[in-house]
Amino acid sequence: MVQVRVHQPVNTDGSINLEAWLDHVVSVDSALDRAALKEACEFALEVEKKGNPAKHSWADGTSSFQAGLEIAEILADLKLDQDSLVAAVIYRSVREGKVTLAEVSQRFGPVVSKLIDGVLRMAAISASLSPRQSLVLGSQAQVENLRKMLVAMVDDVRVALIKLAERTCAIRAVKSADDEKRLRVAREVFDIYAPLAHRLGIGHIKWELEDLSFRYLEPDQYKQIAKLLHERRLDRERFISDVMNQLQNELLATGVKADISGRAKHIYSIWRKMQRKGLEFSQIYDVRAVRVLVPEIRDCYTALGIVHTLWRHIPKEFDDYIANPKENGYRSLHTAVIGPEGKVLEVQIRTHGMHEEAELGVCAHWRYKGTDVKPSSNHYEEKISWLRQVLEWHEELGDIGGLAEQLRVDIEPDRVYVFTPDGHAIDLPKGATPLDFAYRVHTEIGH
Incomplete structure (x- = not known):
């Protein structure tokens, strides 16, 4: 099932209780600077009050300030780190023209400003698409060009993560929009x-x-x-509860301390x-389905042995992603067994x-603390290289109509991507001129 909207504490007058929200966020990650977050929130709220009160970020009436809190x-x-959350709080205000990047840089520093600028660039890809274009139903070459373009723009993984969180909030709220949007x-x-x-390995957001x-x-x-x-x-x-109790007792009897829970069901994967x-x-x-969490790797295989002792396993449904991530x-470890009552x-x-x-x-793997990570550092460059490898979509991905086949995108930093007026992405070598672009669109235009 889909997740519910994130909770934002409210005051009796319906406004957001910012102090309670800050307490919650800082309780999630004690490394965050509460005072700095509060400054960003108050700035975004002040900017919003000066803007058009009738304009909302989301179709359900969520304001840019509320949207920023949801993303953060x-x-x-x-x-994620402090700069990422500050950028998230302010991002929608910048996108909606309520404040400039220069103002953000002056108030919160160049790192926050650069993050927001990167997210804006990713957003421009979607905004440049013609309403007639359909990403799911579009041509394979078009989808690959769009993905290449996204990857080429991401020099900092935080940009991709902020945009991912922003789109998560957007689709949560889109129920109130018109059919086309x-x-x-x-x-x-x-x-x-x-x-x-x-590709970034964030399972719960993917689902x-x-x-x-x-x-x-x-x-x-x-x-x-x-x-x-x-x-x-x-x-x-009832079935899952009985299974969990039986498995917990067997694990305790062998000295394995485990946390066992029922696993969430995802409609699309079903x-x-x-x-x-x-x-x-x-x-x-x-x-x-159940999930078993244990302290050590050896406990994983001990638990697997107990599961296979309790119930007959289905050989074709076993996968060892520990040995082969x-x-x-x-x-x-993934396994399927014939459990109680003959149910799989x-x-x-x-x-x-x-x-x-x-x-x-x-x-x-990637935790920024402060702004001490410099683009010139070898450590930073190694992380950029690793990120680009992660972002190569070369698994077979299915889609709604089964039209998207296997996708493999080679990252080409020396390429330039330009949109035509009707929304098609054109892939050109770095240094290409407007004349090169014209010839790629059509030889007659080039002439």
Whole structure:
């Protein structure tokens, strides 16, 4: 299921309780500077009061100030640094023309200003698309050019993460928009930002973006699966509770301390598996699933042995992503067994550290503290190189209509990407002139 909107504490008059919000965010990450965050929030609120009160960031009436807090809250959960959160709070105000980058740089420094500028550049890609263009239904070459363009612009992973959080907030709010905008945002999110979240290893954002975009792109399919999940919820919860108790007792008996929980169900992944394997909903085994978190890697394999002792495993459904991690760094053991009552059950087993990596992805490896990271440092350049490798989309990605085949994007920093008036992205070598662009569009235009 899709996630609910982030909570923002409110006062009795309906305004946001900023002090309570700051307390919450700082409690999520104690490394954050509460005073600096408060200054950014008060600045964004002051700017908003001077602007057009009738103008909103989102279709549901969310203001630019509220939108900034939502984006920042997502980034706080991802453990991003101070500058990223300050940039997030102010970003929508800059995008909507309520404040300039020069003003931001003067007040909050060049790092924050540069982050916002990078996010604005990513936003310009979507804004430059013609309303007739459809990212999901567009040509393969067009999609590849758009993705190349996104990657070429990201010299700082924080830019991609801020934009990812902003698009997450946007699609949460798009329910109130008109049909055309709702579909446009859903297609953009599905084709660009859900794969981006996947490549950055941020599982929970990827699942939310997939489910929300699927909800609008294929509403009938979405509602059907959601209804089936709801109808069988009580029976499924009872089954999972019994499994968790039995497994916990066996693990404790062998001295393994584990945290066991039921795993969230994601509608798009269920639908995709039904389509790919030609299965009915009742045949999808990971509708019933548990996750086991243990202290050490050796405990993962001990727990796996106990699971396979308790219940007969299905050999074709076992994957060892600890010995063979996924390309985005994901590590875990996955197995499926014939559980109690003859029902198939999926079990994921990983360490607490692996789970943090699965939830935070690139953020678990890349923590900025202050502004001491210089573009000239070798350490910084190594991280940029690593990021560009991560951002190569070369896994096979399915889409709503099954039209997107295998995508492999080679990162080419010495390329220039230009949009035609009708929204097509043209790939040119660095140093290309307007005449080169004209010839690429059509020889007659070049002449």
